[in-house]
Amino acid sequence: MSANAKVAEVLYEIGEILNIKGDRFRTRAFNMAAQRVTALTEDIRDISRRGELEEIPSVGKSIAAIIEEVLETGGSSQLEELRESLPRGVRELMELEGVGPKKAMRFQRELEVASIDDLEAAIKAGKLRGLKGFGEKTEANLLRSIEEHRMMQGRFLLGAVLPVIDDIVEYMAGSDSVLEVEVAGSARRSKETVGDLDLLVASKDSERVVEHFVSMPPIIRVLSQGSTKSTVVLEKNLQVDLRVIQPQEYGAALQYFTGSKEHNVKLRTIAVKMGYKLNEYGLFDRDSDARVAGETEEEIYRALGMSPIPPELRENRGEIEAAMVDGLPKLVTLDEIRGDLHVHTKWSDGIGTIEEMASGAMEQGWEYMAICDHTKSLTIANGLDEDRLIEQMDEIDGVNRELEGFTVLKGVECDIKSNGSLDLPDFVLSDLDFVIASVHSAFRMSEEEMTERVITAMHNPHVSAIGHPTGRLIQRRSPISIKMDRLFEAAADQEVMMEINAFPDRLDLDDVNCRTAMERGITMSIGTDAHAPNQLDFMAMGVSVARRGWLEPRNVVNTLSLEKMRSVLKRS
Numbered sequence: 403m404s405a406n407a408k409v410a411e412v413l414y415e416i417g418e419i420l421n422i423k424g425d426r427f428r429t430r431a432f433n434m435a436a437q438r439v440t441a442l443t444e445d446i447r448d449i450s451r452r453g454e455l456e457e458i459p460s461v462g463k464s465i466a467a468i469i470e471e472v473l474e475t476g477g478s479s480q481l482e483e484l485r486e487s488l489p490r491g492v493r494e495l496m497e498l499e500g501v502g503p504k505k506a507m508r509f510q511r512e513l514e515v516a517s518i519d520d521l522e523a524a525i526k527a528g529k530l531r532g533l534k535g536f537g538e539k540t541e542a543n544l545l546r547s548i549e550e551h552r553m554m555q556g557r558f559l560l561g562a563v564l565p566v567i568d569d570i571v572e573y574m575a576g577s578d579s580v581l582e583v584e585v586a587g588s589a590r591r592s593k594e595t596v597g598d599l600d601l602l603v604a605s606k607d608s609e610r611v612v613e614h615f616v617s618m619p620p621i622i623r624v625l626s627q628g629s630t631k632s633t634v635v636l637e638k639n640l641q642v643d644l645r646v647i648q649p650q651e652y653g654a655a656l657q658y659f660t661g662s663k664e665h666n667v668k669l670r671t672i673a674v675k676m677g678y679k680l681n682e683y684g685l686f687d688r689d690s691d692a693r694v695a696g697e698t699e700e701e702i703y704r705a706l707g708m709s710p711i712p713p714e715l716r717e718n719r720g721e722i723e724a725a726m727v728d729g730l731p732k733l734v735t736l737d738e739i740r741g742d743l744h745v746h747t748k749w750s751d752g753i754g755t756i757e758e759m760a761s762g763a764m765e766q767g768w769e770y771m772a773i774c775d776h777t778k779s780l781t782i783a784n785g786l787d788e789d790r791l792i793e794q795m796d797e798i799d800g801v802n803r804e805l806e807g808f809t810v811l812k813g814v815e816c817d818i819k820s821n822g823s824l825d826l827p828d829f830v831l832s833d834l835d836f837v838i839a840s841v842h843s844a845f846r847m848s849e850e851e852m853t854e855r856v857i858t859a860m861h862n863p864h865v866s867a868i869g870h871p872t873g874r875l876i877q878r879r880s881p882i883s884i885k886m887d888r889l890f891e892a893a894a895d896q897e898v899m900m901e902i903n904a905f906p907d908r909l910d911l912d913d914v915n916c917r918t919a920m921e922r923g924i925t926m927s928i929g930t931d932a933h934a935p936n937q938l939d940f941m942a943m944g945v946s947v948a949r950r951g952w953l954e955p956r957n958v959v960n961t962l963s964l965e966k967m968r969s970v971l972k973r974s
């Protein structure tokens with residue numbers, strides 16, 4: 403974990419505990435400081451050495467002192483004191499979806515529960531129904547949250563792990579003994595969460611590779627160290643398993659350890675029918691035991707009569723059958739993205755100005771970017787009313803006059819109210835280039851009500867796309883109850899796009915829904931939902947979701963040039 407991420411984590415946790423204690427003012431102060439630190443493009447240790455911590459916006463003298471302590475000791479005495487002040491079990495209960503500080507405190511006081519296990523037992527004993535405001539529906543929701551929480555234990559958001567993977571690969575590649583290095587498994591398939599990391603290295607000198615690996619700086623402890631295999635644990639209990647492979651076997655090992663299990667089983671079955679045996683060491687003739695392929699993945703797939711299958715597709719969802727008839731999609735790539743269609747600024751809850759976000763987008767090599775700040779219903783995010791949105795549009799005009807070869811589009815992320823109407827009038831929306839309609843409240847509506855709510859919003863002629871359509875937050879909030887088939891039917895009929903929100907804890911639509919929407923003829927937009935310039939990098943994760951969903955460039959609107967995209971946005 404970087405120093406910036408560590409400091410931000412401490413500040414966020416202090417803010418969270420202060421929120422439990424009802425200190426809203428200091429909660430906001432710590433959360434804002436954490437956001438500023440997260441958005442830094444410079445190592446905070448360098449800022450500290452220059453004595454400039456208090457020059458970071460939202461960082462005053464007291465917070466700067468906490469940051470100094472974290473950088474010097476790795477921890478915070480104030481955070482430890484706050485942790486000790488919490489009733490036992492409250493923080494654990496807050497890990498459940500739908501359980502905030504107040505509810506966790508109430509469970510602790512009135513049910514005397516000190517853990518998630520205690521809460522589950524209390525629910526099953528019928529004790530929850532004795533509390534005012536709780537009934538069968540609440541019981542069912544909490545039990546579902548408990549089940550999902552247990553399923554996700556030991557798994558990490560892909561977005562949180564990718565920087566770690568980059569650091570590991572860069573470190574390992576620094577050894578002369580390493581010929582090739584790759585992290586396989588679910589991370590290579592770009593699944594939204596990952597467990598342990600499988601690190602594969604091609605080398606003829608396994609002992610030197612292993613020594614290099616176990617000397618890696620972020621290691622907390624070494625669990626095992628062998629001649630070709632080793633296991634270490636990093637921060638947050640992230641386990642990394644190293645396997646050193648002979649170069650002639652590297653492709654077979656990479657294919658095998660990338661998975662998925664279902665994909666590999668089907669592949670081995672096909673190999674057997676063709677007179678081969680396939681394992682992590684290579685593809686062999688079953689009778690002579692002669693090696694047929696193994697140095698690269700591509701030669702294995704081709705020997706089995708298939709086009710090479712991209713890692714993102716290896717889930718046994720028809721990719722093998724498609725590969726056998728040269729029918730795989732030409733998956734969209736990050737290089738084909740021409741702009742970002744969901745960006746926030748200081749006008750609402752972002753921490754970058756329009757100019758700063760535009761500069762960051764230009765550094766990405768893009769042609770355009772749509773500013774889509776929140777609207778007035780989302781007061782916690784400083785949402786824009788009609789007058790402020792008009793002011794913002796004027797500012798965008800001014801910024802565009804100063805830019806060359808880049809265009810800032812006028813957009814908004816407009817709240818869908820409970821009745822399906824939008825919280826800004828048509829006379830304002832009609833002047834925008836891109837309107838995202840999103841659900842940010844009343845998540846517990848029935849499936850029928852939620853479906854009608856979103857479909858009603860789609861019928862507004864100014865809506866370009868539905869933002870993060872299922873509303874989920876990975877490992878924190880389940881998707882809303884909504885009939886996706888009806889949603890896609892209406893989207894196709896109204897020519898409304900579905901968003902792939904690339905923010906790491908959203909990735910919404912997910913891969914399965916992306917593919918279904920694509921098969922219904924719906925175009926997708928990819929937006930980072932960036933609130934700071936460095937979060938524009940999230941676009942890579944949105945593209946990964948699109949690739950897992952079998953999307954080609956023609957299925958993603960922001961692969962188009964500005965001129966062509968604008969023509970698509972003009973709904974009939």
